[in-house]
Amino acid sequence: MPRKSSVGIRDIAEAAGVSIGTVSKILNNRTDGVRISAETRQRVTEIAQRLEYQPNPFASALRSSRTGILGAVNLNPGGWFMGRLGLEVQLAAQKRGVELFVGTVHSRSESVEAQLTILQGHLFDGFLLLGDMPSYQDATHKWKHLDKPFVSVAAGTDIQVPMVHTDEAHGMKLILDYLIGLGHRKIAFMGSLAWPLVPERFQLFREYLTKRGLAIPDYYVATVDYFPYQPEEFDALERMHRVAIEHAKSLMQQPDPPTAIFCAADAFALGALKGVLQLGLAVPHDVSVTSFDGTDGTFACQPELTTLRRPIKKVAAEAIDLLLALIDSPDDPALQKRILVKPELIVRDSCARFKYSA
Numbered sequence: 001m002p003r004k005s006s007v008g009i010r011d012i013a014e015a016a017g018v019s020i021g022t023v024s025k026i027l028n029n030r031t032d033g034v035r036i037s038a039e040t041r042q043r044v045t046e047i048a049q050r051l052e053y054q055p056n057p058f059a060s061a062l063r064s065s066r067t068g069i070l071g072a073v074n075l076n077p078g079g080w081f082m083g084r085l086g087l088e089v090q091l092a093a094q095k096r097g098v099e100l101f102v103g104t105v106h107s108r109s110e111s112v113e114a115q116l117t118i119l120q121g122h123l124f125d126g127f128l129l130l131g132d133m134p135s136y137q138d139a140t141h142k143w144k145h146l147d148k149p150f151v152s153v154a155a156g157t158d159i160q161v162p163m164v165h166t167d168e169a170h171g172m173k174l175i176l177d178y179l180i181g182l183g184h185r186k187i188a189f190m191g192s193l194a195w196p197l198v199p200e201r202f203q204l205f206r207e208y209l210t211k212r213g214l215a216i217p218d219y220y221v222a223t224v225d226y227f228p229y230q231p232e233e234f235d236a237l238e239r240m241h242r243v244a245i246e247h248a249k250s251l252m253q254q255p256d257p258p259t260a261i262f263c264a265a266d267a268f269a270l271g272a273l274k275g276v277l278q279l280g281l282a283v284p285h286d287v288s289v290t291s292f293d294g295t296d297g298t299f300a301c302q303p304e305l306t307t308l309r310r311p312i313k314k315v316a317a318e319a320i321d322l323l324l325a326l327i328d329s330p331d332d333p334a335l336q337k338r339i340l341v342k343p344e345l346i347v348r349d350s351c352a353r354f355k356y357s358a
Contacts, residue, residue, distance in 0.1 A: 007051045015047045016040075027053075070100040070323065071124040075131035077104045080266065080295035081310060082131050085154060088316035089128060096320060102130075126327045128153050128319055132196030149326035153319045154310075156197055157338060162326060164319040167340040168197070171308045172204040174345045175262065175290055178306075180212065183354040184260040184288060188220040188251050190244065190272060191264025198264045201292060205262060219254050222247035237267055244271025245278065252279055252287060259354045260288040266295045269305055273350070284352035294346055303349035314341045 009023045016023065022036060026044045070093055076082040086102045093100035101124075126148050132155040152163040179187055189205050191198040202223070209216055244263070248271065251258055263269035269291030276283050283289050283303055291298065294309025318339050326335050 007053045009053075011051060012044060012048050012053060015051070016044045018044065023048075067123040067125055068098045069124055070098055070320075071127035072100055072102045073127065073129055074102050074104050075129075077102070079131075080297060081293050081312070082154070084295070084312050085130055085316060088312050089130065089153070089319060092313075092316040092320040096324065098125075098320075098324070100128075100320075124148065126150060126323050128323060130154060132156055149323060149330050151319050151323045151326065154315060156200055157340070158200075162322055162336055162338075164315055164322060164339045164341065166310045166315065167342045168200055169204055170340075171292060171310075171343040171345075172201065172208055174343070175292070175308050176205070176208050176212075178345060178347070179260050179262070179288065179290065179351065180214075182260075182288070182351060185214055186220070186256070186258045187214070187216075187260045187262060188222065188258035189216075189262055189264070190222040190247055190251070190268050192240075192243075192268075193223045195265070201264045217256075220251070220258055222251055240267050241271040241274070244268040245275035248272040248275030249279055252276060252281060258287065260290065260351070263289065263291040266291045266293045266298050266305065266307060269307070269350075270297060270301055273301055273303075273305070283350050288351035288354070290351060292343075294344070298346070299348065306348045306351045307346050308343045309346050310343050311341050 009020055009027065012027075013020045013023045018040060022040065023044055026036060026041050027048060072086070072089060074082055074086045077086050090100050090102065127150050129150060129152045131153075150161070152159055152161050152165075154165055155163065157163070157165055157168070176187070187209065189202060191202065193199050193202060202221075206216060244267070248261065251261060252275075261269075261272055263272055269289055272289050273283055276287055276289070281287065289305065291305055291307045292310075294307045298305035298307045318341060322335065322337070322339065325332075329335060
C-alpha cells in the first residue's frame with residue numbers, strides 16, 4: 001500500500017481500474033461530462049478511504065483558483081460571545097464542505113490589517129472579520145482594497161461592507177418593552193462607552209425611553225468610561241466585574257434609585273448582581289437586572305439572568321453563506337448587503353413586576 005503522504009488520484013485510478021479523470025470527478029463531486037455509475041462511485045470512494053487519500057489543496061488551487069479554505073480574524077477569542085462565535089463559524093463552514101482557520105490579533109487596526117494582508121496572500125478563498133474594535137469603522141475604508149471577498153461579523157451596522165450582525169434595535173425594544181410591561185419606569189443603564197457596540201446600545205436605550213416619555217437622570221447612566229477595551233488582557237473580565245460591582249452600588253445608593261438596571265453586556269450584569277447583594281439588597285425584589293448577549297454564564301448565576309440572547313449559530317451560518325456567495329459572484333451588487341439577525345429575549349429570574357405606591 002502506498003504511504004498516506006504519497007497517495008494520489010493516479011493510485012486510486014489504478015486500484016479501481018478507471019481513468020484519472022473519472023476519479024477526479026468522483027472525489028470532487030462533479031457531474032459534468034460522462035455519466036458515472038453508482039457502483040463505480042462507491043468503488044472509487046471506498047478505495048480512496050482505504051488508501052487514506054488526502055486531497056492536495058495546493059494542486060486544487062492551481063487548477064481552479066479555489067481551495068475550499070476560508071480564513072477568519074477574531075478580535076476577542078477569549079470573550080464569551082466571540083469565543084463561541086469562532087467555534088460556530090468553523091462548524092458552519094464544515095457543514096458546507098469547506099474549512100475555516102481562525103487567527104487572532106490585538107484590537108488595533110494596524111494589527112488587523114497586517115493579519116488580513118497575510119490571509120489574502122495565502123490559499124484562502126475569502127475571510128471573515130469577527131468582532132469589533134474602537135477604530136473599526138474607519139479601518140474598513142482601508143480594507144476595501146483587499147483582493148479577496150470578506151464579510152464583517154458582529155461588528156455593528158455603521159460600516160459600508162458586507163456584514164452580518166444582531167438586530168440591536170429590535171433587541172433593545174424587546175427588553176425595554178418587557179421592563180416597562182412589568183411596571184418599571186426608573187431604568188438605569190450600565191456599560192463602558194469605550195467598548196465596541198456599547199455606544200450603539202446606549203443610543204438606542206436613550207432614544208427608546210425618550211420616545212416613551214421616561215426620564216433618564218444623569219445618575220441613572222453608569223457608563224464606566226474609564227474602563228478601556230483591552231480584550232487581550234487576561235484579567236480584563238475580572239476588572240470589568242469589579243467596576244460593575246461598584247457602579248451597581250452607586251446606582252442603588254442614590255436618593256431615588258432605579259427599579260431596573262439594563263447592562264450592555266452580560267459581564268457587567270453579573271457584576272451588578274454581586275454589587276446589589278453586597279448592599280444587602282436582593283434581585284429582583286429590590287431591583288431588576290437585565291443584559292445583552294445571552295452567554296453561558298447567565299444561567300449559572302443566582303438569580304438566573306434575564307437577557308437578550310444573540311443568535312450565534314444563525315449569525316455564523318448567515319456569515320458563511322454570504323461569504324461563499326461572494327466568492328462565487330464577487331461582482332454581484334446584490335451581495336453587498338447587510339444582514340440583521342433578530343435576538344431572542346430569555347426570561348429568567350432576575351426581573352420582577354414593580355408596583356409604584358400611590
